[in-house]
Amino acid sequence: MARKLQKAKPLIYIFCEGESEQAYAAFLKEHFSDAASFKFPASTGLFSFAESKFSKDARYxxxxxxxxxxxxxxDVEESDHGKWNDRLKIIQNLRRxxxxxxxxxxxxMTTACVEYWFMLHYQMMAPALTTVADKERMRHLLESKVPxxxxxxxxxxxxxxQQYPTAIxxxxxxxxxxxxEGLPALEDTDERNQWLHQSSKTFTTVHEAVSYLEELLSVRAAENS
Known part of the structure; x- marks a missing residue:
């Protein structure tokens, strides 16, 4: 019987705001290595950084x-709310x-602090996350779960x-x-993401990316069976 030809693994570039996001991305890269190929720069940086990399760095x-x-x-802070239009322009350029x-x-995206996304690995919650004190309480709560x-x-x-199924x-x-409360749709669209980016609601969308990797892994396993 002829062997089935497998599709090449998707190539994904990850740009992280901080070291915590990078550490989580490193887990995804290792855990889902059979599903996708990951690349991310050693330094942190987001939209303008990515645009510069793909325009000026030959490797990218x-x-x-x-x-x-x-x-x-x-993380989406209140100070980020007015940055949506500039970020969308970069997103559109990268797509093309x-x-x-x-x-x-x-x-x-995660409201205010990555620790909220991390806490969803242990329990369902959606407290207000608008002040420095709110973020500190979230960090201390996570420390109680993960000394x-x-x-x-x-x-x-x-x-x-490793508890990502619960977080999803x-x-x-x-x-x-x-x-x-007004979310236009659950689907990953610019309209929905603008609403989330400019809202003060507590939310995350990180689970959607992890769920996508789970689906890729399942497809790869089926192809190998």
């Missing part, structure tokens, strides 16, 4: 045609770096990330609950 520019997705992994199909750009947690620490971040379920519930 020359790989644009084989890049399937670009991810931005970051590959033709037919365009590069997909995913926004792995020794520090931002950017790979050991404790891996410990947290909880993240999905958080978005579903926002439908009654």
């Amino acid at each position: 520019r020359n790989s644009a045609e084989v890049t399937d997705e670009i991810w931005f992994f970051f 770096l590959r033709k037919k199909p365009n590069i997909r750009v995913r926004l792995l 020794g947690y520090e931002k950017g620490d790979k050991r404790t971040t891996t410990q947290i990330a 379920r909880n993240g999905r519930k958080v978005l579903e609950n926002l439908q009654g």
